[in-house]
Amino acid sequence: xxxxxxxxxxxxxxxxxxxxxxxxxxxxxxxxxxxxxxxxxxxxxxxxxxxxxxxxxxxxxxxxxxxxxxxxxxxxxxxxxxxxxxxxxxxxxxxxxxxxxxxxxxxxxxxxxxxxxxxxxxxxxxxxxxxxxxxxxxxxxxxxxxxxxxxxxxxxxxxxxxxxxxxxxxxxxxxxxxxxxxxxxxxxxxxxxxxxxxxxxxxxxxxxxxxxxxxxxxxxxxxxxxxxxxxxxxxxxxxxxxxxxxxxxxxxx
Numbered sequence: 001x002x003x004x005x006x007x008x009x010x011x012x013x014x015x016x017x018x019x020x021x022x023x024x025x026x027x028x029x030x031x032x033x034x035x036x037x038x039x040x041x042x043x044x045x046x047x048x049x050x051x052x053x054x055x056x057x058x059x060x061x062x063x064x065x066x067x068x069x070x071x072x073x074x075x076x077x078x079x080x081x082x083x084x085x086x087x088x089x090x091x092x093x094x095x096x097x098x099x100x101x102x103x104x105x106x107x108x109x110x111x112x113x114x115x116x117x118x119x120x121x122x123x124x125x126x127x128x129x130x131x132x133x134x135x136x137x138x139x140x141x142x143x144x145x146x147x148x149x150x151x152x153x154x155x156x157x158x159x160x161x162x163x164x165x166x167x168x169x170x171x172x173x174x175x176x177x178x179x180x181x182x183x184x185x186x187x188x189x190x191x192x193x194x195x196x197x198x199x200x201x202x203x204x205x206x207x208x209x210x211x212x213x214x215x216x217x218x219x220x221x222x223x224x225x226x227x228x229x230x231x232x233x234x235x236x237x238x239x240x241x242x243x244x245x246x247x248x249x250x251x252x253x
Contacts, residue, residue, distance in 0.1 A: 132175025
């Protein structure tokens with residue numbers, strides 16, 4: 001589905017109340033899509049939906065029934081579903097040593113991984129009913145490279161990358177494209193706890209608009225099973241998996 005052909009398309013965006021999700025919602029609406037903005041932050045989510053002329057639904061992505069209800073709301077209000085951006089995510093902020101926190105671990109797994117699994121499961125029938133569609137999951141560069149600051153988050157995101165690559169093959173015949181958006185640290189709430197450290201070590205932080213541009217590039221690319229890296233100073237493109245079967249199985253240039 002080309003980004004220039006969104007008129008009449010219906011998009012569901014999770015984690016839409018702020019950051020990447022809010023910015024993607026705005027971009028999709030500006031290009032003609034009807035947007036269902038889903039989040040647990042009702043006040044901010046409703047504001048985004050009102051801004052883009054869309055629909056807000058309360059959605060805790062850790063709950064399968066709520067994911068199914070969000071999809072049903074999109075179909076009921078707009079007549080179908082064409083694009084799903086499974087974007088909700090949180091950091092864990094803990095390691096596996098003395099600082100391990102089981103509740104934080106379960107929360108991160110529930111939102112970052114279960115939220116994608118449940119979101120895909122809920123959306124598939126509606127996408128199939130349309131004869132195809134697009135699923136883009138927000139993973140992270142943490143799913144492609146080591147992140148000692150938050151190994152639990154890295155594990156969640158690596159799982160999302162692997163899931164996307166496998167789902168792409170499973171649903172290619174249905175015309176459903178499944179890809180991952182893998183940004184480095186961006187100016188969103190998720191880096192609040194480590195922002196001071198990133199500034200201290202002069203780590204470059206992405207503007208959210210750069211991540212949205214990469215999201216649109218995924219739509220324009222028309223590929224499937226790809227994990228698009230988004231890092232400062234480089235043009236975004238699918239990550240190259242050396243000597244591993246699947247899309248872009250060589251190193252990026």
